Structure formats: structure tokens, C-alpha cells
Amino acid sequence: MSSIIELKNICKSFGDTEVLHNIDLSIQEGEVIVVIGPSGSGKSTLIRCINCLEMISSGELVVDGIRIPDERGRTRQIRLEVGMVFQQFNLFPHMTALGNVAFGPSKARKMNKTKAVDIARDLLAKVGLAEFENKFPGQLSGGQQQRVAIARALAVNPKVLLFDEPTSALDPEMIGEVLDVMKNIAKDSGMTMVVVTHEMGFAAQVGDRLIFMDEGRIVEEGKPSEVMKNPKSERLKDFLGHVKHH
Amino acid sequence: MDFEFSVITESLPALLTGARLTWIITILGIVGGMFFGVLAGLGRIAGTEALGEEPHGIFKPISVVIRYISSGYVETIRGTPIIVQAMFLYFAFPMLVKALTDIQRFRIEALTAAVITIIFNAGAYIAEIVRGSVISVNKGLLEAGMSLGISRFQLIVHIIGPIAFRRMIPPLGNQFIISLKDTSLFIVIGVGELTRQGQEIMASNFRALEIWLTVAIMYLIMTTVLAMSLRQLEKKMKIF
Numbered sequence: 001m002s003s004i005i006e007l008k009n010i011c012k013s014f015g016d017t018e019v020l021h022n023i024d025l026s027i028q029e030g031e032v033i034v035v036i037g038p039s040g041s042g043k044s045t046l047i048r049c050i051n052c053l054e055m056i057s058s059g060e061l062v063v064d065g066i067r068i069p070d071e072r073g074r075t076r077q078i079r080l081e082v083g084m085v086f087q088q089f090n091l092f093p094h095m096t097a098l099g100n101v102a103f104g105p106s107k108a109r110k111m112n113k114t115k116a117v118d119i120a121r122d123l124l125a126k127v128g129l130a131e132f133e134n135k136f137p138g139q140l141s142g143g144q145q146q147r148v149a150i151a152r153a154l155a156v157n158p159k160v161l162l163f164d165e166p167t168s169a170l171d172p173e174m175i176g177e178v179l180d181v182m183k184n185i186a187k188d189s190g191m192t193m194v195v196v197t198h199e200m201g202f203a204a205q206v207g208d209r210l211i212f213m214d215e216g217r218i219v220e221e222g223k224p225s226e227v228m229k230n231p232k233s234e235r236l237k238d239f240l241g242h243v244k245h246h
Numbered sequence: 247m248d249f250e251f252s253v254i255t256e257s258l259p260a261l262l263t264g265a266r267l268t269w270i271i272t273i274l275g276i277v278g279g280m281f282f283g284v285l286a287g288l289g290r291i292a293g294t295e296a297l298g299e300e301p302h303g304i305f306k307p308i309s310v311v312i313r314y315i316s317s318g319y320v321e322t323i324r325g326t327p328i329i330v331q332a333m334f335l336y337f338a339f340p341m342l343v344k345a346l347t348d349i350q351r352f353r354i355e356a357l358t359a360a361v362i363t364i365i366f367n368a369g370a371y372i373a374e375i376v377r378g379s380v381i382s383v384n385k386g387l388l389e390a391g392m393s394l395g396i397s398r399f400q401l402i403v404h405i406i407g408p409i410a411f412r413r414m415i416p417p418l419g420n421q422f423i424i425s426l427k428d429t430s431l432f433i434v435i436g437v438g439e440l441t442r443q444g445q446e447i448m449a450s451n452f453r454a455l456e457i458w459l460t461v462a463i464m465y466l467i468m469t470t471v472l473a474m475s476l477r478q479l480e481k482k483m484k485i486f
């Protein structure tokens with residue numbers, strides 16, 4: 001196995017405030033990484049650096065062979081290979097579910113309309129929303145919207161998928177349907193996934209590696225079951241205690 | 247008070263000619279104003295996160311220049327009365343050309359001056375409408391678009407454009423109506439639009455009530471047509 005993403009001594013600052021400090025992380029192809037940590041610890045910033053939604057302040061990032069900052073002009077290629085799913089879904093409100101999913105293949109991958117729509121239909125079926133293809137985002141529940149958003153990210157056929165708290169904005173009864181879709185992707189497609197979530201069940205079930213972040217640093221990492229069973233730091237013990245109570 | 251209906255029927259042809267000219271100036275103003283408005287509106291936020299992500303390298307200074315030019319245009323037009331703009335273009339600009347170049351027979355037709363003035367005037371206000379709508383587009387949607395690997399051009403055309411346009415319609419309707427009414431100010435440079443026609447008939451027959459009532463109704467009909475077309479457009483895009 002080779003590493004598809006490499007973060008070498010990465011720092012990220014907003015203005016004068018450094019929020020990521022000297023992060024080193026190497027992610028293998030097909031690996032499912034779960035990132036946990038308290039609010040404000042830098043989880044979102046970390047994964048947003050991977051697809052260059054945030055530009056790293058120092059260090060080096062290598063994604064699928066593309067080096068940042070040296071090859072800054074190639075961020076679009078990185079994004080073609082690294083999809084993202086957001087907490088707030090961010091579906092395009094002026095397009096149907098089908099339109100949302102077909103958009104990437106037709107515009108980013110420049111496929112012809114028919115082919116893009118075929119791909120979109122397949123993916124909507126895969127996430128269990130075949131009969132909703134003509135609905136607009138405003139007509140769908142949160143869980144349905146997030147499943148469309150996952151299909152949209154998959155449609156450009158990326159090598160990596162990033163998830164930023166994909167179930168945090170959902171009503172409890174809809175979390176399961178979204179996690180199920182994510183589990184299927186992890187198991188069936190061998191997709192490389194980096195998932196920020198507090199769903200510890202998901203982490204234990206499909207995570208290959210669990211990363212605990214605090215104050216802009218990776219504090220602990222390892223096999224999810226082991227890290228959860230034997231947290232070494234006080235901060236992680238604390239954090240796991242909080243998560244379990246919710 | 248005597249109200250002579252025949253005064254209206256007699257003056258109708260002249261007033262309709264004026265109304266036709268008002269309508270033509272307005273439509274040209276709206277079309278041209280939209281063109282410059284979109285350019286300057288996007289220009290004012292060139293290179294900012296409102297249009298995707300900040301550029302790097304050579305595009306950074308270029309975007310700064312574009313922002314300055316666009317802002318200069320918008321602020322100059324907004325900061326001066328349209329009547330002064332029309333007078334400047336019609337009377338002062340030809341003198342400036344004569345003084346600064348070898349061209350000694352330069353003049354601008356009143357109608358041309360009116361059309362140019364209304365285009366640039368509407369453009370400046372439309373620029374602000376465009377800018378306001380674009381910066382109000384949820385940033386998450388831009389990030390979702392960028393994450394798919396589309397170009398900035400595609401982002402603007404397929405994501406920002408349609409969403410912002412939907413929000414522009416009410417203020418645009420407002421601006422179109424203002425521009426239509428502003429054409430009446432071109433009376434000062436002698437354009438034979440509706441107000442001017444009314445004024446001329448008035449000067450010959452002194453029938454103020456009949457003439458100005460008719461003129462007012464004609465304006466009202468034209469503004470209503472504008473308002474209703476925009477309302478139709480808004481309904482069509484109601485889905486989100």
C-alpha cells in the first residue's frame with residue numbers, strides 16, 4: 001500500500017493565530033480515518049487543508065502525487081480526486097437531486113449529459129433515493145439531503161472522500177440512514193475516507209485508524225477499538241466521557 | 247373646471263411618439279445597464295472570496311486594479327446627479343474633445359447622449375445590486391462547488407449566477423422603474439421623450455390638466471409593464 005495523502009509538518013494560521021501546529025499524517029489508499037476532538041481543536045481546518053479549501057501556511061501537503069504549495073496551480077486536480085461532504089449538506093438549491101449529482105460529472109469531468117445523468121441515477125439508487133430524483137433540496141429531509149450530497153461527491157469518481165461532521169446537523173432518527181450509506185461506501189468501494197465525526201459506533205465499526213485532536217495537534221492515534229478502550233491522555237479520557245454521555 | 251376630452255385625443259399622437267422614445271431609451275438603458283452593471287458589480291468583488299477563492303500570483307494585483315476601476319466608476323456615477331451627467335456629456339464633453347484633440351466638428355446627438363447617460367447611470371446602480379446579491383450567496387455552496395473541481399468560471403456561471411440572479415430580481419425591478427422615470431430628465435438636453443412632448447403641447451394650448459394627466463397615465467402604464475414582467479420572471483424562478 002502507498003500513501004495517497006501526506007501531511008508533512010503542516011501549520012495553518014488565520015491571521016496571527018496558529019490553529020494547526022506541525023501536523024504529520026500519512027494516509028494509505030483505502031484507509032478509513034476517523035477524526036475526533038473537542039470543538040475548535042482544528043478538525044475541520046485539517047480536512048479542509050487536504051482539498052485546499054484552506055491553503056496551508058507552512059509545511060508540505062502531497063495529495064495523489066500533487067505537491068502543495070509547489071504545485072498550487074493544480075488544486076483543481078486535487079479536488080477532482082478528493083470529494084467533500086459538509087455538515088450543512090450545501091446542496092445547490094436551484095438544481096434537483098439528479099441535477100446536483102449530475103453536475104460534477106458533466107462540468108468537472110466534462111462528460112456528456114446522458115452519461116452524467118446515468119451516473120447520477122445509479123448513485124441516487126445506491127443511496128436509496130431513486131424516486132426522489134426530481135425533488136429540489138428544499139423538498140427533502142436533512143437525511144435525504146445529506147445522502148444526495150454524498151452521491152454528488154461520489155459522482156466525480158474521487159479517490160478520497162472527506163466528511164466534516166456529516167451527521168451533526170441531523171435529527172437523531174436520520175443519523176442512521178446517512179451512516180449506513182457511509183459504511184457501505186467504506187466496505188464496498190475501498191474508498192479512502194477521512195471522517196470527522198463523534199459517532200463512536202461508526203468509528204469502531206469501519207474505522208481503520210482513529211485520530212484524536214486537541215488544540216491544533218494530533219494527540220493520539222491508533223486502532224479505534226484500542227484507542228477507545230485505552231486512552232493514554234487525560235484529555236482523551238475526558239473527551240470520551242463526554243461523547244458517551246450524549 | 248372644464249375638462250376637454252378632445253384635447254387628449256388631439257395630443258395623443260405626439261404624446262405616443264414621446265412615449266415610444268421614452269420606452270426605447272429605457273430598454274436600451276436596461277440592456278446596456280445590465281451589461282455594465284454585471285461587469286462592474288463582479289469587478290468590485292474581483293479576487294475576493296465572494297467569487298470562489300482568492301487568486302494568487304499575477305492575478306492578485308490584476309484583481310486589485312479591476313476593483314479600483316469598478317469602484318471608481320460606481321462611486322463617480324452614484325455621487326453625481328443624472329442631470330449633471332447628461333449635461334456634461336451633451337454640452338461639456340464635445341468641448342473637451344475639441345480642446346484636447348484635433349477633431350473640431352465633434353458633437354453628440356441629444357438622443358445618443360441620453361442613451362449613453364442612462365446606460366452608465368443604471369449600470370452603476372445595477373452594479374451594487376449585483377454585488378449585494380453575489381456576496382449574499384451562502385459560502386458553503388461555493389465550497390461545495392469548488393470541492394467538485396470545477397473552474398472559477400463554471401462556479402460563477404452555474405452556481406453563483408443563478409442563485410444571485412434570483413435575489414436580484416426585486417431590486418432590479420426597482421432600478422428599471424427608476425431608470426424609466428429618469429428619462430424624463432433628458433428634457434434638459436432636448437430629447438423628444440414623453441415629458442418633453444407634454445411640455446411642448448402644454449406651451450401651445452395651456453391645457454395642463456388634460457396633458458399632464460395623460461402623461462402620468464402613460465408613465466404608469468410603462469412602469470406597470472416593467473414591474474409585471476419582472477414579477478413573472480420571479481414567479482418562474484420560485485422553486486427555491
Ligand SMILES: Nc1ncnc2c1ncn2[C@@H]1O[C@H](COP(=O)(O)OP(=O)(O)O)[C@@H](O)[C@H]1O
Pocket residue numbers: 014019037038039040041042043044045046
Ligand atoms: N476562517 C477562519 N478564520 C479565523 N479563524 C478560524 C477560521 N476557521 C477556523 N478558525 C479557528 O480555528 C480553530 C479551529 O477551528 P476548526 O478547525 O473549525 O475546529 P473544529 O472543526 O475542530 O471545531 C478555531 O479556534 C476557530 O475559531
Ligand SMILES: [Mg+2]
Pocket residue numbers: 043044045164165
Ligand atoms: Mg468543525
